[in-house]
Amino acid sequence: MIEARTKGFWRATLALSLGSFMVFANLYISQPLLPMLAESFSLTALEASFSFTITTFMLGLSLLFYGPLSDAIGRKWLMLGSMAGAVLCTLLISQVSSYQHMVILRAIQGFCLGGLPAIAIAYMGDEFARPALTLAVGFYISGNSLGGIGGRLLGGFMGDWFGWSNAFLYMALLSFFLLVIFIYLLPDSKQFQPSRPQLKKVAQDLYDHLKNPLLLTAFLISGFNFFVFVNQYTYATFLLSQEPYNLSASWLGMLFLTYLSGTMGAAFSGRLSGWLSQPAIMALGVCLLIIGSGLMLTSSIGWIITGFLVNAFGFFVAHSNASSWVSHNAKKAKASASSLYLVFYYLGASSGGFYLDIFWRWMGWQGVIFGSWLILVLTLGLSLRLYWYSGRSV
Structure with a gap:
């Protein structure tokens, strides 16, 4: 080893x-x-x-x-x-x-x-x-x-x-x-022991995870949060490349430095776990996403960047706790539970653009924020529901 x-x-x-x-x-x-x-x-x-x-x-x-x-x-x-x-x-x-x-x-x-x-x-x-x-x-x-x-x-x-x-x-x-x-x-694998794939067992484990309300709710929270969070950046690149901003691709790339506040958020969420339950911290993260999105309603590029900083912090607070929650609450096949969590996570990223495009065509950037709020209210409700579920299971 x-x-x-x-x-x-x-x-x-x-x-x-x-x-x-x-x-x-x-x-x-x-x-x-x-x-x-x-x-x-x-x-x-x-x-x-x-x-x-x-x-x-x-x-x-x-x-x-x-x-x-x-x-x-x-x-x-x-x-x-x-x-x-x-x-x-x-x-x-x-x-x-x-x-x-x-x-x-x-x-x-x-x-x-x-x-x-x-x-x-x-x-x-x-x-x-x-x-x-x-x-x-x-x-x-x-x-x-x-x-x-x-x-x-x-x-x-x-x-x-x-x-x-x-x-x-x-x-x-x-x-x-x-x-x-x-x-x-990378060293060669020395401890690996091959095992025959048991597709029926893998499918049964995935099905059991989806039936578990504690896990499914966490899957949905993270998937829908990423559904909004990463696709806000997509439409922000179109907003900021147009009048009156006219930002070049170089400046648009630098917008993603706001992700660095998410690194701080993930680290800070570990400290919060000493005072609050994980579902409560997820709810706090979603509240920050709601607030950060609201800051971006202004036409000021400074407030838009500030909104993304708040959003990244809040998103990673919720994400780090949701992924940890899945690992701790999977009764079996923890690896498949974590994989399923990531499936919801990335499917959220890939589908959110279709949803937000409806609001982009309707009201532009203000529509994107409004559409984001609708989803974030849902994930806030799911976080509170998970808090209620976890309280009952104690």
Whole structure:
């Protein structure tokens, strides 16, 4: 077993963290480029967002595939194969001249990108001693958030300077470099024991999780929160690229630095758990999302940025507690419960744009905020319902 702070620990942790950075940078690179894609291919806001939402949709679905497959055939080489497929897709996207071909490649890429998130924690569980596991997971999750921010920044700046196709080309080159480092650093699996896939049991476990009201409510809270949160950014890029703001792709990419307040929110929520129950903290996070959305009703770009800072803080407060709640309250098959949580999470991201587009067409940015409030009132109610459920179950 790999012990904490040994050479093997740092090699494996760095490999998985860089791999995580690569995955989420590729996932989110298109978001600041959406107005540019809409102009290049004569698309509506909703049509341009397909290049992002189809990727999150396929990533979410792939999580149910990779977990059982890795239990049967191994962890390391499945992660490598999926990551190599994602890098190849990024390279091919940089060469397309048809938006339909881009969307198809982004769909394939989304499925490939799911390999590492679905398997990395299982790999660490196999190979790391328990004290090392907790430390390594913290670094790995940091790679997730930094990859999301880095991908958007790279997409924004490279797209602004060299065009959207070259943004994907440079991302492919960076991703290939990170993949080579990943291959070199990640130790081979030594503790892995293959097991025959039991599809009937996997399906039964998923069904049992969905029947559990404590878990299902947490799935819905996180899915609907992400449904609103990440797609507000999508429509904000269209708002801020127009009059009177006229922000370039570089500045739109920097908007996603507001995600950094979410890192603080996730850390702060751990302290709150000493005073409040997890459902109460989820409700608090949703309230912050409601307040932050309200701050963005003004036409001041300063207040819009402030609103996103509040929203990111509130979202990650709720998200970190919802994911922990699922892990603690799954009576069996905790890994499949966590996978199902992520399925709801990413399906929320991929479908929220369709919902908010109705309000965008109706009332513009004010409509997006109004539509967001409707969903957030629902998730606030679900959080309070979970608080009531958990109180009864004690």
